[in-house]
Amino acid sequence: MNVLARTTTSFARSSIGKKIIVALTGIPLLLFLPGHLAGNLLVFVGPDAINEYGLWLHNLGHGAAVWVARAGLLAVFAIHVIVTIQLTRQNKAARPAYAHPGTIQASRSSRIMIWSGLTILAFVIYHILHFTARVGNDFGGAAYKTTVHGEPAHDVYKMMIDGFSWAPASIFYMIALTLLCSHLSHGFASVFQTLGLRSAKTEGLIKFLGWAYALVIWLGFLSIPVAIWIFGYGR
Amino acid sequence: MNLTLKVWRQDGPNDKGRIETHEARDIPEEASFLEMLDIVNEGIITGGGAPIAFDHDCREGICGTCSLTINGVPHGPDRGVTACQLHMRRFRDGDTIWIEPFRAHAFPVLKDLVVDRSAFDRIIAAGGYVSVRTGAAPDAHAIPVEKENADAAFDAATCIGCGACVAACKNASAMLFVSAKASHLNHLPQGEPEKHRRVLGMVRQMDEEGFGNCTNQYECEAACPKSISVDNIALLNRNYAAATAHEAAVAP
Numbered sequence: 001m002n003v004l005a006r007t008t009t010s011f012a013r014s015s016i017g018k019k020i021i022v023a024l025t026g027i028p029l030l031l032f033l034p035g036h037l038a039g040n041l042l043v044f045v046g047p048d049a050i051n052e053y054g055l056w057l058h059n060l061g062h063g064a065a066v067w068v069a070r071a072g073l074l075a076v077f078a079i080h081v082i083v084t085i086q087l088t089r090q091n092k093a094a095r096p097a098y099a100h101p102g103t104i105q106a107s108r109s110s111r112i113m114i115w116s117g118l119t120i121l122a123f124v125i126y127h128i129l130h131f132t133a134r135v136g137n138d139f140g141g142a143a144y145k146t147t148v149h150g151e152p153a154h155d156v157y158k159m160m161i162d163g164f165s166w167a168p169a170s171i172f173y174m175i176a177l178t179l180l181c182s183h184l185s186h187g188f189a190s191v192f193q194t195l196g197l198r199s200a201k202t203e204g205l206i207k208f209l210g211w212a213y214a215l216v217i218w219l220g221f222l223s224i225p226v227a228i229w230i231f232g233y234g235r
Numbered sequence: 236m237n238l239t240l241k242v243w244r245q246d247g248p249n250d251k252g253r254i255e256t257h258e259a260r261d262i263p264e265e266a267s268f269l270e271m272l273d274i275v276n277e278g279i280i281t282g283g284g285a286p287i288a289f290d291h292d293c294r295e296g297i298c299g300t301c302s303l304t305i306n307g308v309p310h311g312p313d314r315g316v317t318a319c320q321l322h323m324r325r326f327r328d329g330d331t332i333w334i335e336p337f338r339a340h341a342f343p344v345l346k347d348l349v350v351d352r353s354a355f356d357r358i359i360a361a362g363g364y365v366s367v368r369t370g371a372a373p374d375a376h377a378i379p380v381e382k383e384n385a386d387a388a389f390d391a392a393t394c395i396g397c398g399a400c401v402a403a404c405k406n407a408s409a410m411l412f413v414s415a416k417a418s419h420l421n422h423l424p425q426g427e428p429e430k431h432r433r434v435l436g437m438v439r440q441m442d443e444e445g446f447g448n449c450t451n452q453y454e455c456e457a458a459c460p461k462s463i464s465v466d467n468i469a470l471l472n473r474n475y476a477a478a479t480a481h482e483a484a485v486a487p
Contacts, residue, residue, distance in 0.1 A: 003483050003484070004483070006483075007479060007482070007483035011479050013442075014438060014439070014442055014475075015410075015442050015446075015448045016471070016472055019448060019449065019472070020476060087448045090406075090447055090448055091406035091407075091408075091447040091448055093340065093447075094339060094341065094406055094407040094408070094446055095338065095407040095447060096338050096339070096340060097338075098335055099243070099254050099333065100241065100306060100307050100333035100335065101307045102304075102307020103307070103454070104308060104403065104454050104458060105452075105453060105454065105457045106454050107452070110452045111452070113450065186451070190450075192469075193451045193465070193469050194451065194472055195472065195473070196469045196472040196473025196474070196476070198466075199469065200464060200466050
């Protein structure tokens with residue numbers, strides 16, 4: 001075995017190595033969310049704005065950029081999920097239960113990471129089937145074709161309005177987003193600790209930024225199903 | 236004061252173990268927690284029973300031998316103290332107190348509240364030392380050490396190796412112990428040359444012993460009788476990445 005393969009294997013097998021992999025794969029996901037949110041919020045600017053943005057995104061790099069981003073994000077996401085499941089299984093195996101368990105300072109978010117994470121996994125699968133692959137709906141059909149500056153485009157606006165008009169979808173989105181917020185509040189700060197970039201001096205700041213980030217993501221994404229399903233925006 | 240104790244009893248390493256209820260009568264509130272157990276044991280022995288086995292030695296908070304999980308918290312409710320420094324005045328008359336051993340698969344129970352913590356010794360043997368003779372106290376003064384490094388090394392060196400960090404961790408991770416021991420030596424000029432080898436050796440042994448993985452919940456820091464900071468864990472994470480790269484590319 002060559003040096004690279006040997007090192008990578010032993011690193012990926014080690015406790016700290018696995019955690020560093022989780023942290024590193026978390027970073028692109030943390031960076032992706034604000035970008036995705038900014039695009040989605042264009043729904044409040046109007047049909048033209050979000051449809052134009054959608055068309056721009058799909059034409060970027062002669063249509064290749066969106067596929068590169070999808071492949072990259074999916075790969076990173078898959079590694080993040082697989083490694084955290086491995087870590088969680090090891091953690092469960094390492095700890096026999098206390099008859100009278102106690103918790104001193106661990107946050108609730110930190111204690112439900114695997115459950116918030118698995119809900120997010122289910123949500124991502126549903127979300128991709130819902131709005132990207134458009135399975136089990138006619139969001140890819142003729143009713144969702146429009147034009148932007150004379151060019152044929154997908155009617156993202158109409159798809160979002162119709163998508164969130166269905167109560168079960170909106171409710172699931174809201175639950176998943178709330179757990180995402182919880183997941184991010186612990187995950188954000190954990191990235192710094194795991195990569196060795198946290199100290200007692202920066203602890204407060206990192207914690208605050210993590211909470212602020214999670215809150216912005218939560219409120220931002222939540223505003224869309226709330227506006228459409230509860231307040232009837234665009235319907 | 237009178238208390239009800241829910242105590243873990245286990246006849247030997249292969250016994251399944253169970254929670255047993257004992258009444259602790261007429262306990263003076265100035266007794267330490269271990270003295271309270273001594274009083275209860277005297278009663279058990281008088282009645283012809285087998286006393287509750289528990290680890291203890293110095294009884295002044297420096298040896299790291301006592302290893303009780305009290306109401307789910309290693310060393311009990313007070314921060315920065317060991318179980319032997321905990322006094323019964325911290326409890327109220329009529330309280331029910333749960334007493335369990337430090338739980339981790341890497342710390343198998345030997346009897347009742349006594350666990351085998353030799354996994355820690357094997358981690359130390361895997362790199363928690365300096366290979367050469369570094370001389371006596373006067374020799375230490377011959378080498379200047381930056382104040383920041385000396386302080387960091389001293390703070391980490393206060394670890395008494397009791398294992399409360401493992402017992403408190405939801406995943407029975409030994410990261411606080413390993414990071415404190417590595418940080419103690421890595422910060423000093425005598426330990427620095429073997430830094431990479433030490434970090435790799437100790438982390439590998441830690442993984443082999445079957446401890447869990449750190450999930451950054453900092454229960455360890457809160458339970459540590461010496462209040463050792465999780466900053467050491469951040470440092471160990473960083474040092475481990477550097478040591479891995481060093482081993483792959485540079486080390487002979």
